[in-house]
Amino acid sequence: MSQELSTQVEERRVFGHPRGIVTLFLTEMWERFSFYGLRAILFFFLTATVVQGGLGMPKPTATAVVGVYGALVYLLALPGGWIADRVLGARRAVLIGGCVIMLGHISMAIPLRGPALIWLGLALIVAGTGLLKPNISTMVGALYPEGDNARRDAGFSIFYLGINVGAFAAPYVVSNLAKDDRWHLGFGAAAVGMAIGLTQYVAGGRHLRGAGETPGHRLTPQERRHFGLVAAAGLGVAAVALALWAASGTLTVDRFTVALTLLTIMVPVGYFAYILLGSHNLTPVERTRMKAYIWLFAAAAIFWMIYDLAPTVLNDFAAVHTDLRMFGHSITAATTQSFNPLMIMVFVPVFAALWVKLGDRVGAAQKFAFGLFMIGVSFVVMALAARFAETGRISVWWLFLVYLVQVFGELSLSPVGLSVTVELAPHAFRSQMLGVWYLSFAVGDAIGGQTARLLRVMSEPAYFTTLAAIAVLASGVLLAFAHRLRVLMGEV
Incomplete structure (x- = not known):
């Protein structure tokens, strides 16, 4: 007592x-x-x-x-x-x-x-x-x-x-x-x-x-020894491969990032193939739900591809094209990275209450589609800002607006993604599926980092418009199949 x-x-x-x-x-x-x-x-x-x-x-x-x-x-x-x-x-x-x-x-x-x-x-x-x-x-x-x-x-x-x-x-x-x-x-x-x-x-x-x-x-002692040998062998192979690549004279930072991007994409592809092609005692319902989850995973990867350009492309835009003054005070370009977490803290309770009020009338696929649409809209705003910036520096409040729209998209997709991942996880993979969800961040970040190469061949307004079109198109496709995905996920 x-x-x-x-x-x-x-x-x-x-x-x-x-x-x-x-x-x-x-x-x-x-x-x-x-x-x-x-x-x-x-x-x-x-x-x-x-x-x-x-x-x-x-x-x-x-x-x-x-x-x-x-x-x-x-x-x-x-x-x-x-x-x-x-x-x-x-x-x-x-x-x-x-x-x-x-x-x-x-x-x-x-x-x-x-x-x-x-x-x-x-x-x-x-x-x-x-x-x-x-x-x-x-x-x-x-x-x-x-x-x-x-x-x-x-x-x-x-x-x-x-x-x-x-x-x-x-x-x-x-x-x-x-x-x-x-x-x-x-x-x-x-x-x-x-x-x-x-x-x-x-x-x-x-x-x-x-x-x-x-x-x-x-791990048992035998499993620990086996794990140690496999880990050592894997690290050794990677080190030798890098050494041979460097010795060939063709290793550059650019090529290395491309190789890591391809590796990042291959990991979830291989993992989903492993889940769906093996037996693992998956029930027909679990297998069907995993096929539906792949759609949501791909949508999330597209979202993060654009969203996580904040510390690079958007940060650079802040430094080069904006008047970095707010309320009469000068700020650094990197301070614009604080806009997003500030607005998340403000709007998290609003969206939590909204989802409770909507209940089952709006499914995960529809929320994902809205998130993709909002990230697309944010880059439409960026395209407009880039167009105005061609004649001189513009207000930093343009970026504030961009991050505000992105937060609406994030709060429609990110917490919902965590929830639906747990809900759709097969019993045999329940403890691993949150790690699989984070792979969507990895794929999006890796691909997004490569998209900046497009700026060598297109203007900033065209670049932002292209990424916005990809997000809006993906949103439309997901919305068109939303009812079918709800059926597959068991939401209706």
Whole structure:
């Protein structure tokens, strides 16, 4: 009885939630601060001249690099979740992942000329985020007992707020520190943010109540040896292939990003083929629902292809074509990256209430179609802005409008995608399907990063119009088949 009373007292300290939610909220907030802080200035650093302390890349190449960087972050969420589930446990995976992320930012913050430490830092951040990102979400769910769905949903809402608080603050703070070619100071700020997150994660560990301490399905010693051999062999083959490619004299950053883009596309194609062509004891209903899910996956990939051009193409547009003043104060171009998380925090409760009110009258495919349509509309606005910018700088409020429209699209697609992924997941793949959902981000980011090459052969208005047309066309196709997809998914 006394232990139960103690637990209740502890939970009342944070509005009825376990105190561990505060620890995970702050960890995720600071990790997202470091991630979005780096993302806000990475494109500008890559394109800055060597004299300015950057790498002097052409803009299309830099866009492709940022695209595959984002893609790999989401791609490694699958093995990151598996490693935690079978080897480390979620709690240690988050700690190790955070440490690796911090080392990555420190590597980039060391003020040495040349790209070596930059590539090392990006690789470490990708690997660390792959460990941390999927597993910290798992720990949030583990804080709540089974059946306590209402409080768990509220806990995830608190956690989601932490993501957006970090994403909102980071571009302003990091970009102002990195002004006047002080890139490494900006990278260092991202490292400090991750260090703060790790410190409070360790200090608040006692409030996690054992969440994620042990792997869910620990490998046997024989399986561990087999996994070690396979992993070592895979890394060895990749290293040899890269070495041979480099020795041939044909390895370039551009070609490497194209290769990684093709690899990113092949992963979900192979995964869906594995699910549908094998038996895996899938029922006919599960198999039918997975075929419907592929349509939604493709729609999501198109959405993220356009949406995640924010830190590259749209960031560059802000720097080159807009008057960076708001309410009489000058801002950095990268500060425009704070518009999106600010509006997400404002409109999340609005859309949550809207979906409850609409109920089953609007299905997932229709919501996805609306999301695609809105991302298309946002680039129609960008095309108009680019046309006006041909005669001089335009107001930064054009970009604010673009991000506002995009947020309406995101809130129609992203949370719905998470929900429908869980709903349609076959029983044999239930624990893996959220990782599959994140693959849509990876495919979209990788392909989107390559689209900037079109700017070599077309004007900015034509580029934005082309991407807008793709999104609107995809929206129309999805809407035309919406009723059929609802039947396949069992919604009607």
